[in-house]
Amino acid sequence: MAKSKGICLTTQEIEDRLRAANVQPTLQRISICQYVLCEADHPTAEEVHAWAEKNLATISLATVYNTLKTLVAAGLLREFKFSHSDKVIYDNNLEEHSHFLDEKSGRLFDIHKENVQLDLDLAGNFKVKNYDLLIKGEINKSNKED
Amino acid sequence: MAKSKGICLTTQEIEDRLRAANVQPTLQRISICQYVLCEADHPTAEEVHAWAEKNLATISLATVYNTLKTLVAAGLLREFKFSHSDKVIYDNNLEEHSHFLDEKSGRLFDIHKENVQLDLDLAGNFKVKNYDLLIKGEINKSNKED
DNA sequence: CTCTCATTTTAGAATTATTCTAATCTTAGA
DNA sequence: TCTAAGATTAGAATAATTCTAAAATGAGAG
Numbered sequence: 001m002a003k004s005k006g007i008c009l010t011t012q013e014i015e016d017r018l019r020a021a022n023v024q025p026t027l028q029r030i031s032i033c034q035y036v037l038c039e040a041d042h043p044t045a046e047e048v049h050a051w052a053e054k055n056l057a058t059i060s061l062a063t064v065y066n067t068l069k070t071l072v073a074a075g076l077l078r079e080f081k082f083s084h085s086d087k088v089i090y091d092n093n094l095e096e097h098s099h100f101l102d103e104k105s106g107r108l109f110d111i112h113k114e115n116v117q118l119d120l121d122l123a124g125n126f127k128v129k130n131y132d133l134l135i136k137g138e139i140n141k142s143n144k145e146d
Numbered sequence: 147m148a149k150s151k152g153i154c155l156t157t158q159e160i161e162d163r164l165r166a167a168n169v170q171p172t173l174q175r176i177s178i179c180q181y182v183l184c185e186a187d188h189p190t191a192e193e194v195h196a197w198a199e200k201n202l203a204t205i206s207l208a209t210v211y212n213t214l215k216t217l218v219a220a221g222l223l224r225e226f227k228f229s230h231s232d233k234v235i236y237d238n239n240l241e242e243h244s245h246f247l248d249e250k251s252g253r254l255f256d257i258h259k260e261n262v263q264l265d266l267d268l269a270g271n272f273k274v275k276n277y278d279l280l281i282k283g284e285i286n287k288s289n290k291e292d
Numbered sequence: 293c294t295c296t297c298a299t300t301t302t303a304g305a306a307t308t309a310t311t312c313t314a315a316t317c318t319t320a321g322a
Numbered sequence: 323t324c325t326a327a328g329a330t331t332a333g334a335a336t337a338a339t340t341c342t343a344a345a346a347t348g349a350g351a352g
Contacts, residue, residue, distance in 0.1 A: 024299070024300075024348085024349090026299090026300065026301085026347085026348090028300080028301075029300090044338095045338080045339080046338085058301095058302090059301090059302095060301065060302045060303065060304095061302095061303090061339090062301075062302060062303075062304090062339095062340085062341090063300080063301055063302070065338095065339065065340075066300080066301080069340095080229065081227075081229040082229070082278070083226065083227040083228070083278055086309090086310095086337070086338065087337090087338070087339095088338085088339085100268070100272055100274075103275070109272075111266075111268065114267075115266060115267040115268060116264070116265075116266055116267075117263075117264070117265040117266075117267075118262070118263070118264050118265075118279075119262075119263040119264075119265075120257075120261060120262060120263075120281065121260075121261040121262075121263075122246070122257065122261060122281075125285050125286040125287040126246055126255075126281075126283060126285055127283045127284045127285070127286060128246075128281055128282070128283040129249070129282050129283040129284070130282055130283075131279060131280060131281045131282060132228070132229055132278075132279070132280045132282070133264075133277060133278070133279050133280075134277060134278045134279075135266065135268075135272075135274055135277045136274070136275050136276055136277060136278070137272060137273045137274040137275040137276075138273045138275070139271050139272055139273070140271040140273060141271040170319085170320090170328070170329075172318085172319090172328095172329065172330085174329080174330075175329090190309095191309080191310080192309085204330095204331090205330090205331095206330065206331045206332065206333095207310090207331095207332090208310095208311085208312090208330075208331060208332075208333090209329080209330055209331070211309095211310065211311075212311095212329080212330080213329095215311095232308070232309065232338090232339095233308090233309070233310095234309085234310085
C-alpha cells in the first residue's frame, strides 16, 4: 500500500510525520525514513545500515538500531521476525497483514488482510487477539517490483 | 497428541525409536529424549540443558544442542521459532499444527490442524506449500496441564 | 544571538543464543 | 582386544542486537 519506488515522501513530508509522532527529525532519522518508508522492501537493520552508509557521510550501526526502534515505537514502522531468518525485518505497511515467503528468492511479500480468511475453532477459554502468519511457497512467473 | 506427563515412553522404547531412526542411542540422547519426547512442553535448549544437568552426572551444552539437532534431523522432534522470543522451541508433536501463545504466561499450546481453517485468495503465481501460524491471545480459565 | 540542557549520535564493549573447533572419550564390531 | 567411526566436551567463535558512556547537536530561554 505504502510500497512504491522512488520518492514516495518528500523530505518535508517525512519531517512532518516525524514531528507529528513526536520524534525529533534529525538528519539521520530523515534519511533512514527515506529508505524504510519508501524505497526499501522488508529490509533488515543490516540493509538499512548499508544503505545509510552510502547515503550519509557517517552513520553508526547503533543509530540505525536506535532509529528503527524509535520509528517502531512511534508507530511509523512495524517490525517482524520470521522463522526462516534470525534477523528482524521492517515493514512500512502499517495495516494488519500477513506475509508470503518465496523460498526460492527469500523475498517477502505482503498479503493483505482481505486475502486471508482464518477460521479458528478453539475452546472458549482461548481469547484470540491477533496472529502472525507466514505463508511459504514459491512464486512462478516474474512478479518483480524492482 | 504425544503430550502427556510421566513416563510416556520407556527407556527401551526410546532406544528403539532412536535405532529405527539410525541414531545411536547414547546415554545423553536417551535422557534428553525422556525429557523432550515426554515430560517437556515446548522447551528451549536452555530448559533441556537445565533438566539434563539435574538428571545426568555431566552434560555439556554443546551436547544438548547436538542432540536436539540430531533428533530434529531424524524426524523425532520439531523445532519452531516464534516472534515473541529469540529462542528456538522444540515440539514433540510431529503432526502439522499451529500454536497459540498465551501472552500472560508466555506458554504455548498446540492447535490441531482440524481446528484451523485457512483460506487464501492469492494471485495464481503464488504457489503455497505450507504456513507458520502463531495465534496470540490469552487463556482465561485454568487450563493447566502440570 | 548564545548559553544551556536535554536529546542524539557514536564507537566499541557487552550480551544472548547458537555453532564451531579440535581434543578426548566411547562403543560397535572385526 | 583393537580400531575406527561416531559422540561428547570445554571453550572459542559468531551473529544479531543492545548497552554504555562520552561527544556532538539542537531547541528554546533569555
